[in-house]
Amino acid sequence: MRQNPERRAALLDAAIRVLAGQGMRGLTLRAVDAEAGVPTGTASNYFSNRGRLLEQVTTRTRERLTPDPALVDETMRIPPGRELLDVLLHQLVDRMRADPDSHLAMLELRLEATRRPELAAVLTETFRAELADTTEFHVGTGMPGGRMAVVLMYLTMSGYFLDTLTTPDVLAEHPLDDVIRELVHRMIPDDADGGGGTGAPVA
Structure with missing residues (x-):
């Protein structure tokens, strides 16, 4: 599936907000979709699992800072x-x-x-x-x-x-x-x- 880099960045930014506001327990792919305001299932199209999402959040925070x-x-x-x-x-x-x-x-x-x-x-x-x-x-x-x-x-x-x-x-x-x-x-x-x-x- 072809992925949109801007959409990926927006999903990662949403994941960062979820982590900051709700902690690790609140971080699910569904929660990321909700925070980003995108249809349910969007995050799962970009991140194969929660572990992969966490790794990419690390990279995204470094980009932001x-x-x-x-x-x-x-x-x-x-x-x-x-x-x-x-x-x-x-x-x-x-x-x-x-x-x-x-x-x-x-x-x-x-x-x-x-x-x-x-x-x-x-x-x-x-x-x-x-x-x-x-x-x-x-x-x-x-x-x-x-x-x-x-x-x-x-x-x-x-x-x-x-x-x-x-x-x-x-x-x-x-x-x-x-x-x-x-x-x-x-x-x-x-x-x-x-x-x-x-x-x-x-x-």
Whole structure:
């Protein structure tokens, strides 16, 4: 059967909304059809089973959260250093706030992966590739701090997102700007900053 790429994307977007709003128990092919506003049976024509749907949702969330290339090009005019890293981390948070459904859906997929080895393999490959790409971007653009700095920032921001999306009051006394500023200054030593020493980060 010939498939429509736009229809597939719309079905995956509907699946993300179902996951974010109803959790894994609510995710069925019928629920995806209802959320997408299409005839019953449409999703089953695109995804052979629920497991295949989950794998493709993973890919779709990454597509939705990919930064705008034009914005990246503009941002990268800032010299490598604390100011640039501060801006990049704020943009990362902006994407989370603009699309919380994708992050909530991924939390559901992470939990489901503890019960589905095949899904765990997909998520592991996806996150490893993203971390590797981020590391190469960081190092390749001349950002100081080294590869371990990327790992520490990955862990910090993942934890920040988790609390922000699920229990935001935990971090109520720790404003985002303060967290990012402190993270950047701890990750990039004064003598390693190539973007202007200890100048104030851009909020």
